[in-house]
Amino acid sequence: MHEGYRCENLEALTFADAIFDLHCHLDVMEHVNDPSLCFAEMQRTLKVGGKMILTTPIYEGKIKTERRAHYGPNGVQHFAEPEYHGNPISNEGSLVTFHYGSDFADLILAWAPKCSVNMITLNDTYLGVLGKFREVFVVTRRN
Template sequence: MQVLKQHVPNYRSRRVHESSPCGRGVSKRLKRECRKYTYSHFFPDVSGGEIHPERGERSENLEKLSFRDELFDLFITQDVMEHVLDPAAAFREIARVLKPGGAHIFTVPLVKKAAKSERRAERAPDGTVMPLAEVQFHGNPIDEQGSLVTMDWGYDIAEFIDDSCGMSSQIIMIDDMKRGIRAEYIDVILSRKR
């Protein structure tokens, strides 16, 4: 929220989409405060743009979004991009659906720090998922089994985003105990569509 307030102070009136909200914290606040807020989850068995029959929530695959070009001012993902099998495609799609000057603000654990980012899993030509490292899962708000970690990101994520889709990115780290902000993986990445 601090990055949002500093870099997109008019976020409440902007068209915002959040992928895979967790149902608490920032997600709840965005839903409550932003008049033009929408969200989606990835349901592998539901086509993009369709509504999950039991959950009543929109399904979207970040690698192939069903939204039209230049629809959103702001795209939010919180701890999602380390679970995408083709992150270059996902960053291209997010850039495509952002309006010029729009922003993708997201969190992702930068576990590699200054070392080069590494893939942990990839999609084989037949569509199956091939682990490249010890299999690791993180929590998932819609699947109690969790989400497979596919990337161990480092600070080179900013260059990866630029190479993938041309968005310029900055990594923002806030350490402010007056606001209760201190953690090892506290980085927020702000990518802007030129």
């Protein structure tokens, strides 16, 4: 618990199988240590027909996803210049562990094989949705 809010490790959820209709994660996946575990856990806890809706930066022109850092028992191992994003519960920010490329949807399918993936790229001047990092992923549990 943090200030009255339940916090879970997305790589090892404590919830039962097939209990959720929806997982919603906005700009989280670029900070996790093992996205394959995250997607396996979300798939496990979703009901058939349930959805994952998520955003994460997809880097234009990057074909293959790049691991930038890894959390291990001996601390953090950096593979690129450390990068941090804002974090509302820590002034230190959140370490970026991945820069995702155009292979991200394929990776999701490998990590959550009972799901389908749709990527929506928003472009709405009325809502002010312009520029980079506009991709929204809608992942549906099929069976």
